[in-house]
Amino acid sequence: MAITASQVNDLRKKTGAGMMDCKKALVEADGDMDQAIDFLRKKGQKVAAKRGDNEAKEGLIFAESKGDTGYIIQFNCETDFVAKNSDFQGFVKSIFETGIKAEVESVEELKTLKFNEKLSVEEKIIEQVGVIGEKLELSNFAKVTATSVIAYNHPGNQLATLVGLNKSGEEINDAGKQVAMQVAAMAPVALNKDGISQEVIDRELQVGKDQAIEEGKPADLADKIAQGRLNKFFKENTLLSQAFVRDNKLSVEKFLNSVESGLTVTEFKRFSLS
Template sequence: MAITAAQVKELRDKTSVGMMDAKKALVESDGDLDKAIDLLREKGMAKAAKKGDRIAAEGMTYVAVKGNKAAIIELNSETDFVAGNAEFNDLLKAVANTIVEFSPVDVEAALALEVGEGQTLNDKIIGTTQITGEKITLRRFTVVEKSDTETFGAYSHLAGSISSLVVIEGGSEEVAKDIAMHIAAIAPQYVSDNDVPAEVVAKEKAVQSASEDLAGKPDNIKEKMVEGRIKKFLAEISLLDQAFVKNSDQTVAQFVASNNGSVKSFVRYQVGDGIEKKVTDLAEEVAKQLG
C-alpha cells in the first residue's frame, strides 16, 4: 500500500527515528502504526520508541565555533538530571560540531547527516536515548556565518540552560563575549528599534491607547503619553537601547561604540522556550500507584 507523508510524520513523532527508517517500517507493516513501532523496537530502537510520546522539555543549549561559522543548538531531554550527565553532554557537543561543519538546512537534514560508518546523527541520538532511558531530541539550531572583519561572541548561562551568539563588526572577542553575556541575561528581542516589525509597534500602540489611565485626557496629552510609552517599550526589547548589564550608566550601543564596534546580529536560545511542559501531581501519581 502507499504510505503517506502524514503516516511517516506520526511514526517519527512517536519514535524519534529518521524519515527513511519510519517509511521502511510502515511499508513492512502495511501501514499499521503499532506494528511499525514493534518493528522498530525489534531493530534496537525499543527505548526510543517507548519514549516517543513523552515531552522532552529539559536539556541544554550549546554554541560551537569553527572559523567563520558558528552554530547554536538546543538539545532536549525529559529531565534536567539526564541533561547534566556525561553521555548527554558528549552528544550535545558532537551534534553542535557536526552542524557547524555541514550547515544543514533544517533539523530533518541535520538528523540525516552521516557521523560515522553507516551511522547518522539521528542514530547517534537514539543510541544515547537507549543509554539514558529518556527521550532526547534535537529541537532547533541556527548556523551563523561572519566575515574576516567580524567577531563572534558566545556565552552560556546556568550550565547551558541559556546560550547566546552574537556577531559584531570591529571591537574584540572580549567585547563580543560581554555583549553575548548581556543578551543571555536580559533577553532582547531585536538588535535595534528599527528591526521591530511595524505590526508589533502597532499592537503595543493600540494597547497603550486603550489604557484606562488615559481615559478623559485631551488628545494631544494622550498622544504624547502613548509616544513616551512606545519609546520605553522599544528600548526594553531592543538590544542597543538597553542599559548594559555590566554598567547601567551606559547603553549597549554606547558600550560597543566606545570599543570601536557595532552589533550585526544575535541569536538567543533558552531551553524549553515555547514547549508546553507536562505538570505532574505527585500526590495523585502516588495514589495511583497505591490504588
C-alpha cells in the same frame, strides 16, 4: 547461540545502550551485530511513540565560535538527571560537532546529516530514546557569520549566546564577550527597532492606548502616550538601545562606539531552557 561479554561490550560501545539491553538485542538477533543495532533502533521508535506527548523541558545548550563563525545548539530531554549525565552530554556534543563539521545552519539540515555509516542524526536520536527511555528533542541549531563572532556559555549549560560584530581585534573581542553576556542577561528580542515586526508594534501601541484610557487620560493624548510607551519598549527590548549592564549611563550602542568608532553588532542568537 551463546552471547559473549565481548559482543555485548562491542554493541554497547556502538550504541550507548545498557548491558542488559545489548545482551537482549544480541539474543534476539542471534548474535548478528547489525540486526542487534536495528533491534535497539526499533525499541527507540516504540519508546519515542509512547513518550511523544511528554514535555522535554530540561536539556543542554552549547555555543562555540572561532574567528568569523559561530554555532549554537539546544537539545532537550525530560529530566535534569539525564541532562547532567556525562554520557548524554557527550552524545549532545557529538551531534553538535557533526553540525559544525558540515557547516549546516538549521535544525532541519542537521537532522538529515549522516551521524555514522548506518544512521542519520535523526535516526541516532531515535535510537538514543530507546537507550535513555526519555523523550529527546533536537530543538534548535543556528550559525552566525560576521567579521568576528563571540560565544558565551552560561554556567550550567542551560543558556548560551552568539554575537556577531562588524570588526575584529583583541579589544573588540573583549567588548563582544561583554555584549554576549548582556544578551544572556537581558534577553533582547531584536537587534534594533527595525527588527521588531509590525504586528508587535501594533499590539504594543494598542495596549499602551488602552492603558492610557483606563488610567483616565484624555482620548486626544492616548495616542501620544502609547507612542511614548512604545519607545520605552524599544529601549528595553532591542539590544543596541538597551542600557549597558556594566554602565547603565550608556546604551549598548554607545558602549560599542566607545570601544571603537563604528563598532556594532550585526546579528545575535540566544537559546535558553527557561
